Amino acid sequence: xxxxxxxxQWSNGLxxxxxLSVFAVLxxxxxxxxxxxxxxxxxxxxxxxFVGLGNYTRVLADPVFLQALRNSIIxxxxxxxxxxxxxxxxxxALNKTTRTTSxxxxxxxxxxxxxxTIVTLIWRFVFIPGDGLxxxxxxxxxxQPVNFLSTSGWSLFSVGVATVWWCLGxxxxxxxxxxxxxxxxxxxxxxxxxxxxxRVLTRVTLPSIARTIMLVTIIQIVMQFxxxxxxxxxxxxxPNGTSRPLVMYIYEVGFVRWDVxxxxxxxxxxxxxILVAAMAQYVISSRKSEVxx
Amino acid sequence: MRRFLLSTAALIALTCATSAQAQTKIELxxxxxxxxxxxGKVTDVSKAVGECGIITSLINKxxxxxxxxxxxVTTVEWPGYDQLNAQLASGAAPDVVSMxxxxxxxxxxxxxxxxxxxxxxxxxxxxxxxxxAARGGVTKEDHLFGLPFDNWTMLFHVNLNLMKQAGxxxxxxxxxxxxSAEELIAQGKQFKEKTGKPYLVQILANExxxxxxxxxxxxxxxxxxxxxxxxxxxxxxxxxKNVVELMKKIKDEGLTTTGLDYAASVTSFTNGDGGIAVNxxxxxxxxxxxSEKEGTALSGGYTVYPVPQLYPGRDSTYADGxxxxxxxxxxxxxxxxxxxxxxKFLAENDFxxxxxxxxxxxxAVFAMPEFKALPHRENIAEIAETGRSLPGAVQRQFAIQDIxxxxxxxxxxxxKSIDEALGSAESRINDLLANI
Numbered sequence: 155x156x157x158x159x160x161x162x163q164w165s166n167g168l169x170x171x172x173x174l175s176v177f178a179v180l181x182x183x184x185x186x187x188x189x190x191x192x193x194x195x196x197x198x199x200x201x202x203x204f205v206g207l208g209n210y211t212r213v214l215a216d217p218v219f220l221q222a223l224r225n226s227i228i229x230x231x232x233x234x235x236x237x238x239x240x241x242x243x244x245x246x247a248l249n250k251t252t253r254t255t256s257x258x259x260x261x262x263x264x265x266x267x268x269x270x271t272i273v274t275l276i277w278r279f280v281f282i283p284g285d286g287l288x289x290x291x292x293x294x295x296x297x298q299p300v301n302f303l304s305t306s307g308w309s310l311f312s313v314g315v316a317t318v319w320w321c322l323g324x325x326x327x328x329x330x331x332x333x334x335x336x337x338x339x340x341x342x343x344x345x346x347x348x349x350x351x352x353r354v355l356t357r358v359t360l361p362s363i364a365r366t367i368m369l370v371t372i373i374q375i376v377m378q379f380x381x382x383x384x385x386x387x388x389x390x391x392x393p394n395g396t397s398r399p400l401v402m403y404i405y406e407v408g409f410v411r412w413d414v415x416x417x418x419x420x421x422x423x424x425x426x427x428i429l430v431a432a433m434a435q436y437v438i439s440s441r442k443s444e445v446x447x
Numbered sequence: 448m449r450r451f452l453l454s455t456a457a458l459i460a461l462t463c464a465t466s467a468q469a470q471t472k473i474e475l476x477x478x479x480x481x482x483x484x485x486x487g488k489v490t491d492v493s494k495a496v497g498e499c500g501i502i503t504s505l506i507n508k509x510x511x512x513x514x515x516x517x518x519x520v521t522t523v524e525w526p527g528y529d530q531l532n533a534q535l536a537s538g539a540a541p542d543v544v545s546m547x548x549x550x551x552x553x554x555x556x557x558x559x560x561x562x563x564x565x566x567x568x569x570x571x572x573x574x575x576x577x578x579x580a581a582r583g584g585v586t587k588e589d590h591l592f593g594l595p596f597d598n599w600t601m602l603f604h605v606n607l608n609l610m611k612q613a614g615x616x617x618x619x620x621x622x623x624x625x626x627s628a629e630e631l632i633a634q635g636k637q638f639k640e641k642t643g644k645p646y647l648v649q650i651l652a653n654e655x656x657x658x659x660x661x662x663x664x665x666x667x668x669x670x671x672x673x674x675x676x677x678x679x680x681x682x683x684x685x686x687x688k689n690v691v692e693l694m695k696k697i698k699d700e701g702l703t704t705t706g707l708d709y710a711a712s713v714t715s716f717t718n719g720d721g722g723i724a725v726n727x728x729x730x731x732x733x734x735x736x737x738s739e740k741e742g743t744a745l746s747g748g749y750t751v752y753p754v755p756q757l758y759p760g761r762d763s764t765y766a767d768g769x770x771x772x773x774x775x776x777x778x779x780x781x782x783x784x785x786x787x788x789x790x791k792f793l794a795e796n797d798f799x800x801x802x803x804x805x806x807x808x809x810x811a812v813f814a815m816p817e818f819k820a821l822p823h824r825e826n827i828a829e830i831a832e833t834g835r836s837l838p839g840a841v842q843r844q845f846a847i848q849d850i851x852x853x854x855x856x857x858x859x860x861x862x863k864s865i866d867e868a869l870g871s872a873e874s875r876i877n878d879l880l881a882n883i
Binding site: 284301395 | 559
């Protein structure tokens with residue numbers, strides 16, 4: 155270790171320069187630029203004027219922002235457990251090496267490669283009143299069909315269903331990878347002890363993949379706070395803003411109303427939320443590694 | 448081998464140079480949809496139907512007539528202003544863009560679009576050749592900031608087959624339309640009772656424009672001056688309450704389709720799911736085409752009228768229009784001339800565009816026998832007199848429309864009280880306008 159340290163040179167850092175420059179230009183610079191914009195009254199087309207924390211005050215006093223924040227939190231609280239539980243369930247069910255399971259893994263992952271436009275188009279066919287799949291099925295059973303995309307509560311739910319269907323592939327694959335890392339002797343020992351399948355799951359499988367469960371949860375929290383395309387295309391945030399997520403609020407304020415300073419201020423709040431989630435992952439993962447040492 | 452390579456390279460260079468010299472390229476960005484599969488190669492404009500078909504074949508025809516000009520068309524999702532804003536901010540704006548009259552003041556006030564007076568005069572197009580409404584829509588500070596293309600409003604598209612079934616047709620075959628809010632409810636109930644279907648087919652989901660246009664129209668009919676000050680809206684008024692109460696009653700009594708977005712509402716009307724579609728001028732051509740086909744719900748039974756006068760104040764309909772603007776950017780004189788030629792071609796072919804159902808922007812079209820022969824145009828001719836836009840100085844009209852649509856929609860669907868919705872709309876719009 156000491157030898158290799160002595161032999162290291164500053165010029166070795168050049169290897170990471172390409173990555174570092176792209177990182178600085180596309181991530182670090184916009185981060186500070188966004189913070190600077192949030193302190194100015196500015197539109198998209200020219201210099202603004204400094205307003206201090208005025209944009210932050212306006213954002214916090216805006217009921218539409220608070221509603222969007224609430225929508226995003228509810229969406230994360232419902233969609234993330236669904237993604238984790240369904241992903242884990244599918245991974246457990248498909249953790250075998252047969253042709254059928256290989257085919258099914260590919261099938262369940264295939265939705266993830268679709269673009270948001272295609273995903274929302276498919277789910278629009280399901281939810282739209284009149285000729286939509288659910289409306290037709292409801293009518294067959296003599297039930298009054300629900301206007302899923304234009305009824306408060308149902309609209310965010312519909313966006314959530316489409317999102318879970320779309321994003322399920324990644325959690326499933328991460329869980330599968332983790333499941334395949336569990337040493338087989340643990341299961342053999344459990345079998346010798348005549349452990350029930352439930353006991354094997356709760357005492358062997360789940361503890362072995364606990365860190366992956368945490369990783370998937372954090373990744374999904376970060377991703378689902380950035381919900382935008384599905385809500386914009388399926389419900390346009392309606393009705394009454396009940397399915398408008400934070401990113402859509404930022405988009406509307408910045409690009410439709412040209413109030414870029416206020417949009418940047420709202421973005422800083424979103425950044426803060428995602429930062430907390432990312433820090434939580436860092437703290438939890440480092441604590442675990444200490445325990446294992 | 449070397450000689451072969453050199454001659455190939457020379458040939459390629461020569462070809463590129465020739466084509467660069469021969470063709471002036473202009474980037475045109477528009478909404479109106481994409482229909483290249485049907486009209487990508489069509490140059491006979493008279494064969495085209497609907498906004499998309501007609502504008503696509505018009506551009507094809509212009510390119511065929513002007514082989515030295517290459518018009519590169521980009522189609523954007525309606526209304527496309529978010530994309531245009533991003534392009535303007537990054538200095539990558541197209542040369543010509545479709546724009547509503549109601550959006551021009553936003554871009555003109557920030558110097559983002561250029562006046563086109565010189566471009567038009569170089570082609571011998573006089574501003575007087577446009578109708579007052581059209582010229583007024585594109586004129587800011589005494590300059591024309593766009594080529595006016597049409598005027599449009601929301602209309603009552605009527606399925607006469609269902610109206611006959613409901614007993615709402617006069618002896619001369621014209622539909623019986625309401626003359627007051629009370630009559631509208633009564634006729635709606637009669638229609639529903641006789642046909643079992645909703646009276647109105649409205650766009651009540653996933654879109655905000657329809658709510659705002661109906662509100663503006665019915666406020667104008669009550670002489671409500673809700674934008675007396677262009678920087679401040681007044682919506683917490685008895686007139687606005689009347690309108691939203693009426694819209695809510697229509698929904699609560701089951702007299703309208705619910706939950707339909709724009710596309711679904713158009714399909715619903717052509718499937719015969721309701722009596723009257725409250726939708727724009729641009730659908731007349733498509734609906735006439737449906738009514739001329741055998742076996743459709745509209746076969747031999749379609750007509751169209753302006754939104755009826757429901758309040759005693761005055762006959763009025765909210766109107767807007769489409770134009771072609773030139774974003775501010777550096778262009779070669781050849782490009783500017785090519786745009787001028789395109790504008791001249793579009794103005795000369797305004798009749799073809801008027802076949803969509805829009806009212807022509809060019810005065811002379813009204814006198815053309817071909818225009819007079821278009822179906823149902825006499826029914827809606829009065830719009831030239833009764834169509835009214837918002838005051839030209841009102842900025843962010845699309846953002847205002849979104850807020851109104853969201854709040855009025857909430858009241859109509861029972862998610863908020865009417866007073867709460869109107870109060871919230873007023874304060875949100877005034878906050879928006881105060882922070883421009």
